[in-house]
Amino acid sequence: MTEFKGDKRTKAYAEWKKKHAQASEGLGDTVEKITKATGIKKAVDTVFQKLEKSCGCEERKEKLNQVFRYKKPECLTEEEFNLIKMAVDTKKNKFTPDEQNVFVSIYERIFKTKVECTPCSFGKVVYKDLVAVYNQYL
Secondary structure (H helix, E strand, O other): OOOOOOOOOOHHHHHHHHHHHHOOOEHHHHHHHHHHHHOHHHHHHHHHHHHOOOOOHHHHHHHHHHHOEOOOOOOOOHHHHHHHHHHHHOOOOOOOHHHHHHHHHHHHHHHOOOOOOOHHHHHHHHHHHHHHHHHHOO
16 A cells, blocks of 8 residues: 555645735734735835835834734644534534643643633633634634
């Protein structure tokens, strides 16, 4: 039997991960997207190309991204993505303590923070935020 050499990720996860990667890191990325969509970037690049100078756009973008960074969560792994997808698709609303611990671990990793979670607050804090991250890049 030959080994599968293609992309082993599910198509849904691959698309989700691509959208996550394309999301703006900060204000600089957002400004760049706006200037590309409006044609301003192309006009500026054309003018500065004729002048054989740099417009400084890339440096400004990086500076804006540093100063005004968005709170973008880390990317979910395929296993984490599938776990959340399954819970969302089945409209799961009751979780065992072990399941809650798994979701809390995911939450702490992608948001880079510790969370004190009780069974009562799990749905309102951890699960709600994980579903929001899952839905954000669909």
